[in-house]
Amino acid sequence: MRHFAVVGSGPAGFYTAEALEKAYGDRARIDILDRYPVPYGLIRFGVAPDHQSLKAVSKRYDKTAESAGVDFIGNVAVGHDVSVAELLDLYDAVILAVGSPHSRKLGIPGEDLPGVIGSSEFVGWYNGHPDYADLDPPLSGTHAAVIGNGNVALDCARILSKTRGEFDGSDIVNHAIDALDASAIRTVTILGRRGPHQIAMTPKELGELGHLDAASPQVDIADFPPVEADDALEPGQRKSISILREFAATPPDAAKPKRMVFDFFAKPLRIEGDGKAEKIVVERTELDEKGGARGTGETYEVPASLIISAIGYSSAPIEGVPYDDRGGKFLNEGGRIADRLYAVGWARRGPSGTIGTNRPDGYEVADLVAAAMPPGSSSDRQAAEGLKSLLSSRGVMPTDYDDWRKIEETETANARPGSPREKFVRHDHWLETLGRK
């Protein structure tokens, strides 16, 4: 028998557990650890609450969690409650699937002013992440800005622009829907350092902006290269650009009070304000020979009392695990960090790709593990038993999959009409539901 610890219960963790189970059958036990009693990582805390069909991927993960060789051990923060070195003593291999929970910094003056927040905080706030329940983003001004030209920037802009009714059927948390309903924001400017051809936005997410109840997209046709240039793009990108071109050709709907303004070739230089964010000073850019953004020296101001930076994420370093500062992930070669220690998903590759991109990652690393300790080989490691006694000596009470089910049932029972669940937004509330507080 072999014993594996997968740290992190997001997509990468679950795909890895699934792959290990396929490779080893009943000749391995796999424990999926997570810092929270609730699984699924960014499926719960990242993917937008109004994109419920995407969240349904967790049904596949449930199957893995319910299978005989896999256990979920929640409420255990690795690096805090137990070290990676201790896990390596207890298990044959440890696979870090801890994701990239921190927003990348803008690195410009003024970014620490109140009103400037990272997308991980804002997204966590509307998705019920316990760390951001008290974020209280400033929504009393009329102008907001989102910095970044990827799907996360689109999510943030869309959430700021929707009406209460448009959240029907979503699992946005109550504190967020109430605050957004009372929001005064009428203009959300989406700033990108380069042009339309360089966006990392997918057609479905862009297309949605053309059908919002109270908001219209606004795009300047002057930002586009000649239409023939679109032929060189790959089909998905070409579709995205054609949607943007349609937006540019359609005057904003005067009956809709809100605007989502795409400001391309715009490089934020600094954020200014009297004790809080009031505006971004931006430099106009142009593309250089290599397709990068080159400043033109022309500057202007974008008013915004809420500024969300959506320019990427980085993993949280864990003691004893080599870390790649530039890439914001663990140092690894094809998923291998060191002997018996591996990384998958965003912790391995950095924050890019879709949920499905994490599947081949998990399978590749499971292959590496199986090559190093072939199915049928065995060891006498203490695994879960040893882990639980170590945690108990430290006063840490792990939770299991049945506990998660109990939390889920309670969240479902508490849901407002039409919504799949009302998430608990505090760690304590999860534990209270389990009678552990």
Ligand SMILES: Cc1cc2nc3c(=O)[nH]c(=O)nc-3n(C[C@H](O)[C@H](O)[C@H](O)COP(=O)(O)OP(=O)(O)OC[C@H]3O[C@@H](n4cnc5c(N)ncnc54)[C@H](O)[C@@H]3O)c2cc1C
């Ligand atoms: C805002 C946002 C929206 C997105 N929307 C989409 C979308 O619509 N469609 C799509 O395909 N993809 C989307 N993605 C991308 C997708 O969410 C990621 O590809 C995927 O979640 C990465 O999986 P992961 O398992 O590597 O990390 P995560 O999903 O982040 O999972 C990491 C897990 O590790 C746990 N963990 C972290 N540190 C520790 C620790 N020290 N000890 C124990 N546990 C720990 C966390 O609690 C978490 O459960 C989105 C991403 C973001 C940020």
